[in-house]
Amino acid sequence: MRYYPILLDLHDKYCLVVGVGQVGTRKVRTLLSCAPGRLRIVDTREPDPCWRELIEQGLVEYHIRTFLPEDLEGCFLVIASTSDENLNWRISRLCAERGILCNIVDQPEKCSFILPAMHSQGDLTIAVSTSGSSPALAKKIRQDLGACFGPEYARFLALMRRLRPLILDLNLPTSENTAVFRALTQSQLLDAVQSGNDARILEVLRRHLPESLHPRLEDVIGEPD
Structure with a gap:
């Protein structure tokens, strides 16, 4: 077993997501469901309408600019999902130097943690991982479990x-x-x-x-x- 399975309490933690395309948006929604103490999004694009209400409510900080090393100050967890591989790699290295948990989407070799496929029902969370070998299989198993563990x-x-x-x-x-x-x-x-x-x-x-x-x-x- 390559990875140590763990559940993190983010309630008083600062989390950062760099890049919110389709994949990054899913990551943000999952983070929000865990009620982090602070959640910052950094993206060069204007926020989609789906973020506006969350920004107004103070649930999300949205910065329209490129990533800065200063974004990592006090950070507990980072997810980078930009289309710029060089930027993703830079974020990974900076996080490693600072001891910050970091996930680079679809690049497990650059990650200090990877995200499993998950099925949730209230307080029940079932996580499935193939250690990056077959995300498609993990997704299938998650769907099978979803049929067994309902509301x-x-x-x-x-x-x-x-x-x-x-x-x-x-x-x-x-x-x-x-x-x-x-x-x-x-x-x-x-x-x-x-x-x-x-x-x-x-x-x-x-x-x-x-x-x-x-x-x-x-x-x-x-x-x-």
């Missing part, structure tokens, strides 16, 4: 996100907590969530959770995801 997983995990702290607050032994969480994942809870039947969800939860939590379950189920 019910997003609601299931939203429910678990609300239940988990309640269960842990009971201060049960670790072995009992483990047994409860395992029982929930192996129960009919996912099927109940998929059915959209709150009464059925409540029935499954009451069957597997300690009685002290039962009075709170209806509120937990009714909370928005």
